[in-house]
Amino acid sequence: MAQKLKVNDKLSNSGQLLKVAPFRSYIRKTAPHRHNGYFEIIYLNQGSGSHTIDGVTYAIQPPILFMMQKEQMHHWDIHTEPKGYVLIVKKAFFQDSLDSVLQELLFKLSGYTILENIEHQQLHPLFTLLEEELNTSSPYQQSNLEGLLKALFGRCLSYASQQAEKKDISNSLFLAYKKLIEQEDYRLQNIKDYAALLHTSPQNLNHACRKAVQLSASDYLAEELIREAKRLLLYTDMSVAEIGFHLHFSDPSHFSKYFKRYTQVTPKNFRSEKG
Known part of the structure; x- marks a missing residue:
């Protein structure tokens, strides 16, 4: 039987539509794999090595952001202890939202693979607040999460617009x-x-x-x-x-x-x- 592409699903058992968690500090080398039906943002503010996405190898030079599409293959080769956050979001998360701007921002952000020259002081608090909100029971949780995500995606797109290699993703x-x-x-x-x-x-x-x-x-x-x-x-x-x-x-x-x-x-x- 032909071997299939390895697929990882970090949300399969929890039923979650959104997850924010610290990047696992023990990760060093991983086998090539793709993810199961979700968009992933990886933020690293510490670590060295490389991240290979669809055969293209990127140096890990923190602070740095990687945007992973569900169909992309990737693997890590990390040399020193990494620190940062991983944000995972499924399409179904937006089905509960009445905010069309949020999905539009994510759609634009998905046009990028890597963002460099970013500000640790601006991004790190947003990931921290998202993690805290997900662990808080509140009748306003959905609204709070949407607001924080809009702030995060908007900030990332601001960095994207400053990158030397610009793409017209507004089309x-x-x-x-x-x-x-x-x-x-x-x-x-x-x-x-x-x-x-x-x-x-x-x-x-x-x-x-x-x-x-x-x-x-x-x-x-x-x-x-x-x-x-x-x-x-x-x-x-x-x-x-x-x-x-x-x-x-x-x-x-x-x-x-x-x-x-x-x-x-x-x-x-x-x-x-x-x-």
Whole structure:
């Protein structure tokens, strides 16, 4: 039986929709894994080493923030004792909220993977207050949590706007396209189909993508699809044919040609070179 991607779920037994807890100080090396259906913000104000996300390795240089999407693979290689916080939030948390701004802020923040040059004195108290509020029984807990989350997300986005590499994540059409790709799980490979679902034209969709990430809509879709294919090639023992069918290609040959068109190597060679 083909090995599946390792999936961790830190909320499976508790039934929680939101969790804030100190980063576990004993963590050093972890196996590559992804998380089960939640968005995660990792804040470190102490520690050294590296954090690898989808094959890209980032140096841990505190204070630093990492934003983890549910579909991303990652692993740690930490050399000295880490300190900080982990915030986990499930989509269902927002279903109880009437504050549309909160979800919009999170949606914008999810366009980033790493935030540097942040202020420890501004962020640390917000994580501490969130942790305390979660451990307090109050009829106003939901409102208090939403207010603290808005403050945290807003502060993070302020740091994001100051980063040298800026992305136009305010483009609502691009964000909707990005979200739709994730929802459809790569079942659609025709830009016209995505444009129709978004009630726009392929030309408008292309314009939005070029403005946001300097890629056409089809190239952005290909980039996301190839990234998922690489995850499966690197972190599972699924055959090339199984991966092709999993990603909704009509046959293995089509998948191999598509992969090579964007990477200059076949899936088989990519696995052997990186394995």
